Amino acid sequence: xxxxxxxxxxxxxxxxxxxxxxxxxxxxxxxxxxxxxxxxxxxxxxxxxxxxxxxxxxxxxxxxxxxxxxxxxxxxxxxxxxxxxxxxxxxxxxxxxxxxxxxxxxxxxxxxxxxxxxxxxxxxxxxxxxxxxxxxxxxxxxxxxxxxxxxxxxxxxxxxxxxxxxxxxxxxxxxxxxxxxxxxxxxxxxxxxxxxxxxxxxxxxxxxxxxxxxxxxxxxxxxxxxxxxxxxxxxxxxxxxxxxxxxxxxxxxxxxxxxxxxxxxxxxxxxxxxxxxxxxxxxxxxxxxxxxxxxxxxxxxxxxxxxxxxxxxxxxxxxxxxxxxxxxxxxxxxxxxxxxxxxxxxxxxxxxxxxxxxxxxxxxxxxxxxxxxxxxxxxxxxxxxxxxxxxxxxxxxxxxxxxxxxxxxxxxxxxxxxxxxxxxxxxxxxxxxxxxxxxxxxxxxxxxxxxxxxxxxxxxxxxxxxxxxxxxxxxxxxxxxxxxxxxxxxxxxxxxxxxxxxxxxxxxxxxxxxxxxxxxxxxxxxxxxxxxxxxxxxxxxxxxxxxxxxxxxxxxxxxxxxxxxxxxxxxxxxxxxxxxxxxxxxxxxxxxxxxxxxxxxxxxxxxxxxxxxxxxxxxxxxxxxxxxxxxxxxxxxxxxxxxxxxxxxxxxxxxxxxxxxxxxxxxxxxxxxxxxxxxxxxxxxxxxxxxxxxxxxxxxxxxxxxxxxxxxxxxxxxxxxxxxxxxxxxxxxxxxxxxxxxxxxxxxxxxxxxxxxxxxxxxxxxxxxxxxxxxxxxxxxxxxxxxxxxxxxxxxxxxxxxxxxxxxxxxxxxxxxxxxxxx
Numbered sequence: 001x002x003x004x005x006x007x008x009x010x011x012x013x014x015x016x017x018x019x020x021x022x023x024x025x026x027x028x029x030x031x032x033x034x035x036x037x038x039x040x041x042x043x044x045x046x047x048x049x050x051x052x053x054x055x056x057x058x059x060x061x062x063x064x065x066x067x068x069x070x071x072x073x074x075x076x077x078x079x080x081x082x083x084x085x086x087x088x089x090x091x092x093x094x095x096x097x098x099x100x101x102x103x104x105x106x107x108x109x110x111x112x113x114x115x116x117x118x119x120x121x122x123x124x125x126x127x128x129x130x131x132x133x134x135x136x137x138x139x140x141x142x143x144x145x146x147x148x149x150x151x152x153x154x155x156x157x158x159x160x161x162x163x164x165x166x167x168x169x170x171x172x173x174x175x176x177x178x179x180x181x182x183x184x185x186x187x188x189x190x191x192x193x194x195x196x197x198x199x200x201x202x203x204x205x206x207x208x209x210x211x212x213x214x215x216x217x218x219x220x221x222x223x224x225x226x227x228x229x230x231x232x233x234x235x236x237x238x239x240x241x242x243x244x245x246x247x248x249x250x251x252x253x254x255x256x257x258x259x260x261x262x263x264x265x266x267x268x269x270x271x272x273x274x275x276x277x278x279x280x281x282x283x284x285x286x287x288x289x290x291x292x293x294x295x296x297x298x299x300x301x302x303x304x305x306x307x308x309x310x311x312x313x314x315x316x317x318x319x320x321x322x323x324x325x326x327x328x329x330x331x332x333x334x335x336x337x338x339x340x341x342x343x344x345x346x347x348x349x350x351x352x353x354x355x356x357x358x359x360x361x362x363x364x365x366x367x368x369x370x371x372x373x374x375x376x377x378x379x380x381x382x383x384x385x386x387x388x389x390x391x392x393x394x395x396x397x398x399x400x401x402x403x404x405x406x407x408x409x410x411x412x413x414x415x416x417x418x419x420x421x422x423x424x425x426x427x428x429x430x431x432x433x434x435x436x437x438x439x440x441x442x443x444x445x446x447x448x449x450x451x452x453x454x455x456x457x458x459x460x461x462x463x464x465x466x467x468x469x470x471x472x473x474x475x476x477x478x479x480x481x482x483x484x485x486x487x488x489x490x491x492x493x494x495x496x497x498x499x500x501x502x503x504x505x506x507x508x509x510x511x512x513x514x515x516x517x518x519x520x521x522x523x524x525x526x527x528x529x530x531x532x533x534x535x536x537x538x539x540x541x542x543x544x545x546x547x548x549x550x551x552x553x554x555x556x557x558x559x560x561x562x563x564x565x566x567x568x569x570x571x572x573x574x575x576x577x578x579x580x581x582x583x584x585x586x587x588x589x590x591x592x593x594x595x596x597x598x599x600x601x602x603x604x605x606x607x608x609x610x611x612x613x614x615x616x617x618x619x620x621x622x623x624x625x626x627x628x629x630x631x632x633x634x635x636x637x638x639x640x641x642x643x644x645x646x647x648x649x650x651x652x653x654x655x656x657x658x659x660x661x662x663x664x665x666x667x668x669x670x671x672x673x674x675x676x677x678x679x680x681x682x683x684x685x686x687x688x689x690x691x692x693x694x695x696x697x698x699x700x701x702x703x704x705x706x707x708x709x710x711x712x713x714x715x716x717x718x719x720x721x722x723x724x725x726x727x728x729x730x731x732x733x734x735x736x737x738x739x740x741x742x743x744x745x746x747x748x749x750x751x752x753x754x755x756x757x758x759x760x761x762x763x764x765x766x767x768x769x770x771x772x773x774x775x776x777x778x779x780x781x782x783x784x785x786x787x788x789x790x791x792x793x794x795x796x797x798x799x800x801x802x803x804x805x806x807x808x809x810x811x812x813x814x815x816x817x818x819x820x821x822x823x
Contacts, residue, residue, distance in 0.1 A: 058123040065096030065126045068253050075264040092129040093158035097231050100125045100245035127229050127240040129187050129204040136217045138209045139233035146252025153261050155187050169194045280525035282340050286561045291346030291421050292411045297337030299524050306522040313514050314477040315450045316457040320464050321482025326507030327460055328359045330524045339368045344569045348420045354431040362551035367562045371574035382780050385442050387574040390604040395453045407454035418570045425458040430467040444471035482510040494519045575609050578602050580784045581806040596642040599804040616739035617699055623742040625749045626763025631786040635804050636660055636705045636743040643701050651693050657706025675709040684716030687725050694733050707744025723753050730756040750774040761788040
């Protein structure tokens with residue numbers, strides 16, 4: 001910008017002899033100089049802002065993770081929280097390894113490191129020990145000893161504040177600190193010489209590796225440790241949370257100093273809380289309360305007890321609270337109380353646990369529990385929704401036929417009816433709504449019709465915003481709000497900010513609100529003695545005594561009482577999941593020996609699991625569509641074996657595409673063609689014999705395996721294929737003379753002949769999305785070998801789930817539309 005005008009000015013001055021042209025060119029130089037100085041000043045201001053931000057980050061890290069010196073000084077302070085253990089909990093322990101130099105990441109539109117001199121600062125070398133990850137620390141034995149003692153102090157400080165566990169593993173064994181045996185998350189430190197195998201699932205692990213002996217973390221962990229962070233004390237470098245540190249000055253302390261600090265922390269002040277839990281005891285007379293007019297459970301005893309009545313205060317309940325607030329414990333207390341007061345004919349449970357099964361598994365033994373479903377198998381959760389939809393329709397039809405306005409009127413008119421109030425409890429509602437969007441519509445319908453049909457929802461979530469739809473909220477009668485993470489959540493649920501002020505070490509402390517009434521503070525009772533927040537113990541004190549909630553003992557006692565009194569158990573609204581393998585019993589096979597038992601169907605609308613049967617000579621053609629790994633060959637072998645045992649004199653024609661008939665003892669009356677040896681003329685001769693038997697009205701069995709190897713083959717000297725010939729036979733002859741069974745994969749699913757096959761079994765295991773593009777819209781099922789979806793005239797799409805017969809049946813029971821229900 002300066003050189004161009006300058007050159008022009010010189011040329012003009014030389015040509016014209018007027019030297020004042022040089023003055024004009026010098027103006028451009030002055031402008032560029034001003035712009036350059038402004039740019040430098042702006043760059044310095046921006047750099048100083050980067051440096052200021054880096055200093056704020058350093059100060060924040062100093063507050064989160066103090067130095068050993070600051071902790072030593074804090075031990076002599078006279079303050080309420082001298083060790084800083086009452087702050088907001090983090091996702092994991094915040095550990096300070098020392099101090100060092102690192103370059104912070106700066107987002108810039110320009111490439112290069114022009115801001116490095118501003119963003120390179122001295123700051124605390126800190127990291128958060130996130131669950132399931134690994135930190136590797138290498139150094140000389142003396143270095144590891146000092147760093148390990150400092151690490152022990154920091155972890156125990158975090159254990160007192162958050163309740164996370166701490167385990168020190170040496171070659172001699174494990175030493176737990178605080179409530180490590182009860183904690184669901186924590187950190188395990190493996191000292192040199194200890195093995196890192198068989199560690200608690202989901203815990204963070206710190207591997208201390210002796211560099212002097214060349215110890216490798218892979219050797220300690222028995223393979224690749226999945227390293228996330230690394231501290232190399234001898235080299236003065238570290239890589240933590242994506243930052244690379246140099247000039248590392250690590251922190252450490254002696255064992256004597258660490259023991260002194262731990263003793264001081266054990267005596268540190270904690271917020272006042274009720275350490276002794278409020279006891280709840282089972283009633284003297286179990287399961288004697290009716291459930292027609294009320295459905296009551298006690299949450300907190302005393303002179304002014306806190307009770308929940310899902311009829312008077314409901315019909316639905318929302319329980320909200322952040323992690324560690326006691327939400328799951330309160331749910332178990334509520335459900336156990338309902339079961340202890342009411343017999344199974346008055347109240348039954350459908351429990352859906354979307355935290356992996358950790359909440360409701362202990363209640364599976366109650367006679368009131370119809371089903372416990374988790375989010376570990378998505379298809380099983382979906383079948384629960386289908387079953388609840390079927391139960392909704394069934395009750396609507398039942399009340400309409402009886403002329404009853406609602407559940408109460410029906411039960412008064414039919415006091416001995418097998419119709420309990422159905423409580424649907426869902427733990428972690430947000431995961432359900434996120435994973436199964438269509439479940440929101442069912443929840444809205446349950447919420448709207450629950451009072452009249454005898455349904456009650458108990459919904460639990462960490463955050464209600466976005467998880468509980470307006471349709472569900474409008475039908476909530478009661479809200480229990482435990483500790484919330486933000487003031488906004490408390491206002492949303494209670495209309496006040498009270499829930500955010502509940503102390504973190506007071507699980508079970510909650511506010512109860514009925515309708516639009518004022519919130520009421522209470523402490524939920526427990527059916528057992530709780531240990532309270534994990535406390536720090538000395539090495540010599542050993543493991544603290546544990547007194548876990550005896551939920552299994554409670555369910556066993558309630559179940560034994562129901563069995564001793566022979567209390568009836570209502571039919572399940574949600575049937576148990578289909579077994580992954582199923583074999584018919586001799587009783588099943590003796591009902592109708594001529595029929596083949598194909599599998600066991602899951603019929604939600606009938607609240608039954610029923611055998612599916614195919615009777616040659618009466619039922620129409622059937623197709624099995626899937627892959628070998630999905631079980632289609634096993635199904636073909638089962639059908640062929642049944643036909644061989646049924647009536648050896650019946651003409652049976654088999655187009656064997658994969659050699660299944662070689663393993664069978666085929667009768668002499670069978671005509672079998674193998675795909676690798678069949679010629680067009682052989683096909684023409686076989687089909688001609690089939691037509692001859694059909695012309696004489698003889699019953700014929702026709703089986704095709706591996707359909708894709710036959711469908712396009714030409715027959716005789718013409719141009720017609722096997723698919724066209726078989727389609728003509730199926731159109732011209734009814735099932736009383738022609739019994740056809742077809743087995744194949746994608747070619748069968750997309751073939752024209754499928755329109756002539758009314759009953760089909762689709763086996764999704766082992767199939768690919770490309771294969772399923774030509775399938776109809778089917779319900780989701782667990783993808784295990786032999787699990788199929790049946791489409792038939794009685795069960796159109798999306799069909800019903802069927803577990804195919806695992807072994808070759810001798811004889812079986814009845815056709816597709818009937819059978820003996822299994823309840």
